[in-house]
Amino acid sequence: MRVLNIVWIILLVLALSSLCFAFDKVKFVAISDPHISIPQQKGVTDGYKLGLKTVMLTENAISEINKIPDLNFVLVAGDLTQDAEPWNIDELRRILDGLKVPYFVVLGNHDLSLVPHEKKDQPVSLSKYTVAGAFIGKSGGMVPGMTYYAQEVGKDLVLIGLDTSRAQVFVPEANLNDFGGRIDAGQMRWLESVLKKNQNKTVIILTHHNLVPWQEGDKTNHNAWRWFWIDNAEEVRALLKKYGVKLVFSGHRHISTRYQKVDDIYHFITPPLSTYPMRYTIYEMTPKSLKWEVKDVPAPQEVWDLARKNFIANKWWRGPDHPETPEGNQKYLEFYESNWTMKGDLTFK
Numbered sequence: 001m002r003v004l005n006i007v008w009i010i011l012l013v014l015a016l017s018s019l020c021f022a023f024d025k026v027k028f029v030a031i032s033d034p035h036i037s038i039p040q041q042k043g044v045t046d047g048y049k050l051g052l053k054t055v056m057l058t059e060n061a062i063s064e065i066n067k068i069p070d071l072n073f074v075l076v077a078g079d080l081t082q083d084a085e086p087w088n089i090d091e092l093r094r095i096l097d098g099l100k101v102p103y104f105v106v107l108g109n110h111d112l113s114l115v116p117h118e119k120k121d122q123p124v125s126l127s128k129y130t131v132a133g134a135f136i137g138k139s140g141g142m143v144p145g146m147t148y149y150a151q152e153v154g155k156d157l158v159l160i161g162l163d164t165s166r167a168q169v170f171v172p173e174a175n176l177n178d179f180g181g182r183i184d185a186g187q188m189r190w191l192e193s194v195l196k197k198n199q200n201k202t203v204i205i206l207t208h209h210n211l212v213p214w215q216e217g218d219k220t221n222h223n224a225w226r227w228f229w230i231d232n233a234e235e236v237r238a239l240l241k242k243y244g245v246k247l248v249f250s251g252h253r254h255i256s257t258r259y260q261k262v263d264d265i266y267h268f269i270t271p272p273l274s275t276y277p278m279r280y281t282i283y284e285m286t287p288k289s290l291k292w293e294v295k296d297v298p299a300p301q302e303v304w305d306l307a308r309k310n311f312i313a314n315k316w317w318r319g320p321d322h323p324e325t326p327e328g329n330q331k332y333l334e335f336y337e338s339n340w341t342m343k344g345d346l347t348f349k
C-alpha cells in the first residue's frame with residue numbers, strides 16, 4: 001500500500017511538473033524580405049527596393065535587435081537574397097550570425113534558382129536545397145537535405161518553417177517570373193505528421209508566401225497578385241485549424257505588421273527590411289496571449305526620404321485601389337504603413 005502511494009505521488013509530481021515547465025513567456029523578433037544584394041554586384045540599384053542599401057538596413061536592424069533584453073529568437077520570413085546568389089547568401093549569413101540569439105529562416109521566391117530567360121541577365125543563382133543548406137542548425141533552423149523543418153523553440157513551443165517556393169519560371173502572359181507559391185503534397189503529408197505529433201504543444205508557423213489575401217487585388221489577380229498567397233491556401237488553413245494552430249507569420253507582401261483572423265487562426269504579416277516602410281516587430285507570447293510592437297529600422301533621413309519617394313513613384317505596387325491622386329497616395333501609404341497597429345495585443349481562445 002505504501003509503495004502504491006509513493007508511485008501515485010511520483011506520478012502526480014511528474015504530471016504537475018510537465019504542466020509547470022511549459023513555456024510561460026517567449027520574446028522574439030520577426031523580420032522579412034532583406035533581399036540582400038551586395039553593392040559590388042553588377043546592376044544593383046536603389047529603386048523601389050533599395051538594392052544598394054540592403055546590407056546596411058539589415059545590419060542596422062540586427063544591431064538594434066541585439067539591444068533587446070531577454071530575447072529568445074529571431075524569425076526571418078524569406079526573400080533572403082536578391083536572387084539566390086552565393087555571395088549574397090554568404091553576406092546574409094555573416095550579418096545574421098551577428099545575432100546574440102538563434103535565428104530561423106524560411107525560403108522566399110527569390111531564394112532559388114531562376115529559370116534563365118531573355119528578360120533577365122542573371123549570372124549565378126543556386127538551387128533551393130543549396131540555399132537551405134547554408135542555414136542549418138542554430139544559424140537558420142534548417143535540417144540537412146530539406147527545405148522545411150520543425151524546431152522546439154521553447155518548452156512545448158514548436159516552430160514549423162515551411163517552404164512555399166516554386167521554380168521562378170518566366171510567365172510571358174504576366175511578363176514576370178512566377179513569384180507564387182504552394183505547399184506540395186509531400187510537404188503537406190510531413191506537415192500533418194508533425195502537427196499530429198505536437199497536438200498538445202503551441203505551434204507557430206513561419207512561411208514566406210501568405211495563406212490569406214490582404215487586399216482586393218490579391219483576390220482578383222491584379223498584376224498577378226494572386227501569387228502573393230499560396231495556391232492551396234484553403235487546404236493548408238484547414239489542416240492548421242484541424243490541429244488547433246493559432247499563429248502564422250509570413251512576409252512577401254511588403255506591407256507593415258498587421259493581422260487578420262481567419263478560421264480561428266491569426267495571420268500576421270511581417271514588414272520588409274529592403275523597401276518602405278523598413279521595419280521589424282518585437283513579439284511577446286504566452287500560451288494564452290500575444291503582444292507586439294513595431295519599430296522603424298534606423299537609417300539616415302536621406303535613406304528614408306529616398307525609400308518613401310521611390311515607394312510613391314512605384315506603379316506596380318499601387319493596384320486599382322490606389323490611383324496616382326493625392327487621395328490615392330494617402331490610401332496607398334495607409335495600406336502599406338498600417339500605422340494604426342504599431343502596437344497591439346490579443347488573447348487566444
Ligand SMILES: [Fe+2]
Nearest residue numbers: 033079252254
Ligand atoms: Fe520580397
Ligand SMILES: [Fe+2]
Nearest residue numbers: 079108109252
Ligand atoms: Fe517574395
